Every structure is written in structure tokens, then in C-alpha cells.
Amino acid sequence: MPLDLERGEERRLCRRNTFANRLIIPGSLPEQQNRIVAIAGRKGSGKSTLTREILIHARRRFIFDTVADHTWVPDQFSNVAEAHSYIFERGQSEGEFAGSFIPEDAGEKSLDVDFGEISIAVFDAGNMTLAVEELPMMSEPNYVPPAFNRLIRLGRHRSVNILYTGQRLSECPRRVTAATDVFVLFSHTEPRDLDAISERTTPEVADLTANLDHHEFIVYDVRSRSLILVDKWWYDSVLNSDERWTPAIGGKFGRSALWSLNDAE
Numbered sequence: 001m002p003l004d005l006e007r008g009e010e011r012r013l014c015r016r017n018t019f020a021n022r023l024i025i026p027g028s029l030p031e032q033q034n035r036i037v038a039i040a041g042r043k044g045s046g047k048s049t050l051t052r053e054i055l056i057h058a059r060r061r062f063i064f065d066t067v068a069d070h071t072w073v074p075d076q077f078s079n080v081a082e083a084h085s086y087i088f089e090r091g092q093s094e095g096e097f098a099g100s101f102i103p104e105d106a107g108e109k110s111l112d113v114d115f116g117e118i119s120i121a122v123f124d125a126g127n128m129t130l131a132v133e134e135l136p137m138m139s140e141p142n143y144v145p146p147a148f149n150r151l152i153r154l155g156r157h158r159s160v161n162i163l164y165t166g167q168r169l170s171e172c173p174r175r176v177t178a179a180t181d182v183f184v185l186f187s188h189t190e191p192r193d194l195d196a197i198s199e200r201t202t203p204e205v206a207d208l209t210a211n212l213d214h215h216e217f218i219v220y221d222v223r224s225r226s227l228i229l230v231d232k233w234w235y236d237s238v239l240n241s242d243e244r245w246t247p248a249i250g251g252k253f254g255r256s257a258l259w260s261l262n263d264a265e
Contacts, residue, residue, distance in 0.1 A: 034155050034156045034159060034160055034161045034162070035161045035162075035181050035182065035238070035239050036152065036155075036161070036162045036163075036164075036176075036179055036180045036181050036182075037054070037161075037162070037163045037164075037180070037181065037182045037183075037184065037238060037239065038163075038164055038165075038166070038169070038172065038176075038177065038180045038182070038183050038184065039051055039163065039164070039165045039166075039184040039186075040165070040166050040167070040168065040169040040172070040183070040184070040185055040186065040188070041167065041185065041186025041187060041188070041217065042167050042168075042186065042187070042188075043167060045186035045187065045214065045215060045217075046186065046215050046217070047165045047186065048067070048069040048070070048133070048165070050184065050217070051070075051131060051133070051163065051165060052070060052072060053235060054163065054235055054238055054239060055070075055098070055129065055131055055163070056072075057235045057236050057239070058129045058161070058239050059096045060090070060091075060095075060096060060097055060127060060128040060129065061097070061098050061099075061128060061129040061130075061131060062083075062087055062097075062098075062099045062100065062101075062118075062122060062128055062129070062130055062131070063099070063100040063101070063130075063131040063132075063133065064100075064101055064114075064115060064118050064130070064131070064132045064133065065100045065101065065102050065133050066102075066103060066111070066132075066133045066134045066137050066138075067133050067134060068102045069133065070100055070133075073098050073099060073100040074098055074099075075097065075098065075099035075100070076099070076100050076101075076102060077099065077100070077101050077102070078101070078102050078103070078104045080101065080113075080114050080117045080118065083099070083101040083117075083118060083121070084117055084118070084120075084121040086099055087099070087118070087121040087122055087124075087125050087128075088121055088124055088125045090125070090128075091122075091124070091125020091126055091127055091128060092125065097128075101114065101118055111137060111138055112138055112145060115132075115138045115145055115147075115148065116145055116146070116147040116148075117147075118130075119145065119147035119148045119150070119151055120147045122151060122160060123147070123150055123151055123154070123155070123158055123160070126158035126159050126160055127158070127159045127160070128159075128160060128161075129160070129161040129162070129163060129239055130151065130160060130161070130162050130163070131162075131163040131164070131165075132148075132162070132163070132164040132165070133165050134165060134166060134167070135164040135165065135166050135172055135173070135176070136166045136167070136168070136171040136172060139172070139173045139176070140173065141170065141171060141172070141173060141174055142173070142174065143173060144173045144175050144176060149175065152175065152176055152179050153179075161239045163239065164176065168188070168190065168192075168193050169183075169185070169188065169193055169196045169197055169200070170190070170192045170193045170195070170196040177196070177200050178200070180200070180222065181221070181222050181223060182219065182220070182221055182222065182228075182238060183197075183200065183201055183205075183219070183220045183222070184217055184218075184219050185197060185201075185205070185209045185212075185217060185218050185219075185220065186209075186212065186215075186216070186217045187209065187210070187212040187213070187214065187216065188206075188209050188210065189210055194206045194209065194210055197209055201220045201222075202220075202225075205218065205220050205227070208227075219234075219238075
């Protein structure tokens with residue numbers, strides 16, 4: 001459709017230095033997309049406390065709790081097979097739940113295996129929020145565990161939100177931070193960390209982060225490209241807590257989860 005020059009459409013687009021078109025799909029709502037949220041700050045800054053505050057506003061959540069901080073969670077597991085079964089069973093049933101896996105063996109190899117199994121279970125089940133405490137313990141700046149990488153890339157198709165924490169943003173995988181929608185940043189002072197924050201948000205956000213006091217934090221929303229003032233309603237909206245439950249037809253090794261109940265056989 002040609003631009004209506006009488007209405008000044010060309011002038012408006014030229015002022016933005018681009019001829020931009022917005023894709024509108026009937027029946028699609030941006031808020032139905034999953035969210036990936038990062039919380040970064042040094043030990044004792046308040047990451048776990050803020051993580052808890054966010055998660056209690058989500059209906060269906062599971063935590064890979066490497067630091068055993070979330071004692072408020074009612075269903076806790078240290079056996080990965082039991083956690084795997086719990087995730088899939090709850091994922092196939094409607095309703096609220098809160099569970100966590102606390103690794104007994106902090107060895108790198110064991111931790112990697114456990115994290116992979118939990119990531120696979122969450123992807124299979126769908127319809128939940130996965131929180132990962134201290135993601136850099138299982139990853140590198142240039143490496144994401146394959147099962148978790150699949151969640152990052154395809155979690156939106158499974159209605160899976162992801163919240164991850166780390167002491168330093170520069171230690172979190174670039175592939176994950178590139179897909180992150182919301183950054184919650186406590187004080188960072190190391191130049192490498194400030195460079196990472198500047199690259200993933202803006203230089204202004206990095207400057208603000210460098211001047212935060214202990215327990216202070218700022219929130220940057222990537223989609224709106226703006227800082228967010230936190231109020232009591234923010235905790236309800238930061239994650240897409242309206243997880244749409246749908247049945248995983250065919251069981252664990254059957255058909256993928258259906259995203260419309262009208263499609264169920």
C-alpha cells in the first residue's frame with residue numbers, strides 16, 4: 001500500500017531514518033510471549049530475595065537452586081529423577097505449584113548433568129517458569145548447556161518463562177543475555193562487567209549501575225528500551241505469569257504440547 005503523502009506519512013517515516021513496517025498477526029498478543037529475566041549482582045546484594053519476591057507472583061514455577069536459598073518452596077528435591085517426574089506430572093496438570101531441585105553434589109560434572117536433566121524436563125512439560133540460581137556455575141560466557149540453550153531459543157513455543165541469576169553479568173553466556181527481555185541490575189563496579197552492561201543495555205544504564213548503593217537495583221526493559229520504576233504491580237507483570245496451561249498429548253515421549261485446547265484429540 002503506497003504512503004499517503006497528504007497525511008504526511010512519508011515525512012514521519014523519514015524523520016526516523018527508516019521505512020519501518022510493523023507485523024500484525026490477527027489474534028496474536030505480545031504479552032503472551034514468554035519472558036527471560038536476568039538478575040545480576042554480587043553476593044549479598046539481594047538477588048535471591050528479589051528472585052523470591054518475583055517468583056511468588058508466578059503460578060507455576062520450578063527452581064534449579066544451586067545455592068539452596070529458597071527454603072520457602074514447599075516441594076524440594078535432591079534426586080534428579082524424582083524432580084524430573086514432578087516437573088512433568090505438574091506440567092500436565094492444571095493449577096499452581098512451586099518446586100525446586102537442590103544439587104547434592106556440587107561437582108562440575110554432576111551439576112552439568114543435573115542441570116541438563118532439569119532443563120529437558122521443563123521443556124517437555126512446558127507451561128511454567130524456570131528459575132536458575134547462579135547460571136555461571138553451569139555455563140561460560142561463550143557456552144550454554146545444550147538443553148538450556150533449547151529452552152532459551154524455543155521456550156516461547158512451550159510457554160516457559162526463564163529467570164536466571166549471576167554475580168557478574170559478564171560471566172553469563174552472551175547467547176542468553178542477548179535473548180534476555182528484562183535486566184535487574186544491582187551494583188557492578190568492575191570495568192569488564194560495566195562494558196557487558198553497556199553492550200547489552202545502554203552506556204547510561206552502566207553508569208547508573210556503577211553508582212548504586214548496596215541493595216539498590218535498577219530495571220531495564222529491552223523491549224521498551226527504557227528503565228522501569230518498580231511498584232507493587234511490577235512483580236505481577238515482569239514475568240508472563242498468566243501461563244496458559246494446555247495438555248501435553250501423548251505423554252512424555254508423545255506429541256508436543258498443544259497450544260489450543262480446540263486442537264486436542
